Amino acid sequence: MTPGWPSSADVVVVGAGTAGCIVAHRLAASGDRSVLLLEAGPGTVPAAATTALTRLPTGDRARSVHFDERWGRPVVRGRGLGGSASINGGYFMRPHPGDLTGWPAWWTPDRVGRGYAALDGGAAGGGAMHVSAFGDDELGDVARIFEDYWAGTWGPADTGAWAHPGLLRVRSNRRGGHRFTAADGFLSPPPPPLTVAGEATVDEILHDEGRVRGVRVGHRRVAAGEVIVCAGTVGSALLLRRSGLWHRIGVRALPLHEHPERLVRFAPRREVHAPALLQSVVHTDDGLEIRCYGADFAAFIAGLTPSGVPIGVADLAHPAAGTIDAEGGLDLGTPGAESLARMDAAADQVVQMLSAPAFAGLVEPGSVAVDPVLGMSQHATGTLPLGAAVDHLGGVPSVEGLRVVDGSVLPGPLRSGPHATIAMVAWVIGGELARTAG
Numbered sequence: 008m009t010p011g012w013p014s015s016a017d018v019v020v021v022g023a024g025t026a027g028c029i030v031a032h033r034l035a036a037s038g039d040r041s042v043l044l045l046e047a048g049p050g051t052v053p054a055a056a057t058t059a060l061t062r063l064p065t066g067d068r069a070r071s072v073h074f075d076e077r078w079g080r081p082v083v084r085g086r087g088l089g090g091s092a093s094i095n096g097g098y099f100m101r102p103h104p105g106d107l108t109g110w111p112a113w114w115t116p117d118r119v120g121r122g123y124a125a126l127d128g129g130a131a132g133g134g135a136m137h138v139s140a141f142g143d144d145e146l147g148d149v150a151r152i153f154e155d156y157w158a159g160t161w162g163p164a165d166t167g168a169w170a171h172p173g174l175l176r177v178r179s180n181r182r183g184g185h186r187f188t189a190a191d192g193f194l195s196p197p198p199p200p201l202t203v204a205g206e207a208t209v210d211e212i213l214h215d216e217g218r219v220r221g222v223r224v225g226h227r228r229v230a231a232g233e234v235i236v237c238a239g240t241v242g243s244a245l246l247l248r249r250s251g252l253w254h255r256i257g258v259r260a261l262p263l264h265e266h267p268e269r270l271v272r273f274a275p276r277r278e279v280h281a282p283a284l285l286q287s288v289v290h291t292d293d294g295l296e297i298r299c300y301g302a303d304f305a306a307f308i309a310g311l312t313p314s315g316v317p318i319g320v321a322d323l324a325h326p327a328a329g330t331i332d333a334e335g336g337l338d339l340g341t342p343g344a345e346s347l348a349r350m351d352a353a354a355d356q357v358v359q360m361l362s363a364p365a366f367a368g369l370v371e372p373g374s375v376a377v378d379p380v381l382g383m384s385q386h387a388t389g390t391l392p393l394g395a396a397v398d399h400l401g402g403v404p405s406v407e408g409l410r411v412v413d414g415s416v417l418p419g420p421l422r423s424g425p426h427a428t429i430a431m432v433a434w435v436i437g438g439e440l441a442r443t444a445g
Contacts, residue, residue: 012204015230016043019222020237021209021246023050024090025426026413026433027237028189033437035201039444042201043229044194045222047072047238048086050205052195053093058185060283063307064094074241077338080383084239087205089188091239092426095385096284096307097179097186099127099138101169102421102428103290110418111394114435122431122438123168127178130168136430137187140166140176147281148369149316153299154287156365164287170423172292177285180426184282189430212236212250212409219408233408235401237433240387240414244331247411255405256396259333264326264420266384267342268298269350271357272315274374279316281306294324294422295353315374318361320353321384322346323422331390339383347381388414388425393432400436412436 017040020031031044049069057064065071065083071094074082085091101123107114128134146154154164154174161174168178180187197203212234213220221230236243244261247253253261281301289297298319305311322342329340342350354377360366361375391397393416401416403409414429421428 012207013041013043013202013229015221016041016202017231018042018233018235019229019231020044020235021222022046022090022236022238022242022413023088023190023194023203023205024085024237024239024413025092025189025430027090028088028193029430029433030235030237030412030437030440031201032193032198033434033441034444035198037441037444038200039441040200043231044197044201044203045207045209045224045229046086046088046203046205047208048088048205050088050203050207052088052188052190055185058093060097060179060181060184060186061281061307062309063096063284065308066310067094070094072242074337077336080339082241082337082339082387083385084241088190088194088203091385092180092186092188093190095186095426097181098177098285098424099136099180099427099430100175100178100423101127102423103170106419106421111399113399114393118435119431122435123427125434126430127168127427130166132178135192136180136189137182137192138178138180140178141283141286145282146286147283147301148279149281149301150287150299152365152369156360156363157289161289170290172290175288175290177288179283209238209246210249212246212252214250214252214406214409217255217406219406231408233410235410235412237411237413240390241331241337243411243413243415244390245335248335252403252406252409253333256391256403257405258396261331261390263329263331263340263387264389265329265339266321266323266386267327267346267350268319268321268382268384269354270317270319270378270382271354271361272317272376272378273361274315274371275369276371277369279369290323290422291353293349294322295349296321296323296422297353297357315376318357319382320350320357322350324420326386326420327383329387339387342381384424386425388417388421389419391415392418394418400439
């Protein structure tokens with residue numbers, strides 16, 4: 008093995024994104040088992056120059072992986088310590104409480120609430136993920152006008168822990184204007200029983216007779232009594248497929264859920280100040296999220312051609328139903344007619360908003376346009392839902408010693424981005440596994 012790598016471990020965790028960092032830390036901190044965390048990308052925390060919330064380094068191929076999708080839509084996920092949280096906008100919001108009512112009974116409101124609070128600090132903020140709502144004095148130019156406009160309908164922006172219909176201030180995992188990832192919170196430094204190895208792509212999960220035996224990284228093998236796959240919804244599915252495990256799960260194709268998004272763009276009359284991509288949103292009664300992006304995406308992502316400041320309308324309550332098929336092909340799906348109609352009606356409301364007097368000093372007359380091509384939110388989840396394809400703790404029933412803990416296991420639609428909930432699931436499952444060790 009490469010120097011520093013053990014040839015065996017009690018537990019191998021695959022993927023050092025949000026879920027992998029949290030699960031590995033929770034297991035190792037108990038001191039009962041040796042844990043090896045294997046990451047395909049760099050085994051170092053990103054440099055501060057790339058973590059500022061004013062930049063999204065999605066084009067950095069050392070820190071991102073780009074999956075092909077059937078219809079050519081970009082699917083970009085993070086790689087390296089911190090995973091997608093090292094390249095995204097720093098959105099860390101709980102869903103609506105009712106989104107969790109269909110989860111397995113083991114996931115009680117008390118257990119879920121304590122898991123979230125450990126990570127986001129509850130309404131006051133903080134927690135292990137260093138979460139806080141953007142303050143009034145931090146709002147960018149577009150967000151400030153957006154909130155003034157919607158306050159007449161919903162009242163002042165709410166900064167509380169749970170999402171709900173209304174005007175909501177985005178809560179973000181951040182510190183000093185920079186993204187704060189699970190690698191920052193849980194691997195700095197890692198607890199002694201945990202070994203972290205970067206540039207270590209797991210090519211195959213080794214198994215026989217319905218029992219996990221370890222993993223293969225290139226020509227190297229690591230023996231393990233348990234393998235926990237935390238490679239992200241798409242990455243985990245493809246690894247299970249490469250390992251010949253889909254037939255044991257009993258599927259030929261894995262379903263996935265993705266939040267579709269319609270964009271309305273405008274040309275600004277002046278340069279806009281934007282300290283983060285997304286600081287303020289409206290959640291409608293019918294499950295839409297109206298996203299006030301701070302500036303042209305080109306201001307955040309190097310190499311993009313400027314195309315106007317976007318306001319997004321995403322359907323969170325009725326995600327598009329996609330698949331990962333038996334050949335590994337990815338299809339993010341297409342929203343139904345009812346979902347399209349709701350998003351289009353809300354896009355019309357956004358056009359009206361941008362034509363209101365409050366926006367007159369910001370929006371170039373005649374520049375407002377609705378994008379004809381529907382976008383996606385980079386929120387693919389739900390391929391192996393808890394209590395269905397896997398048990399309530401992510402265990403694959405037909406393969407002893409195999410567990411999946413990441414966005415794959417979220418059981419249903421969430422009326423928010425999935426990051427906070429993925430972290431909560433990893434925290435709760437990691438703690439339960441540590442508690443019951445031996």
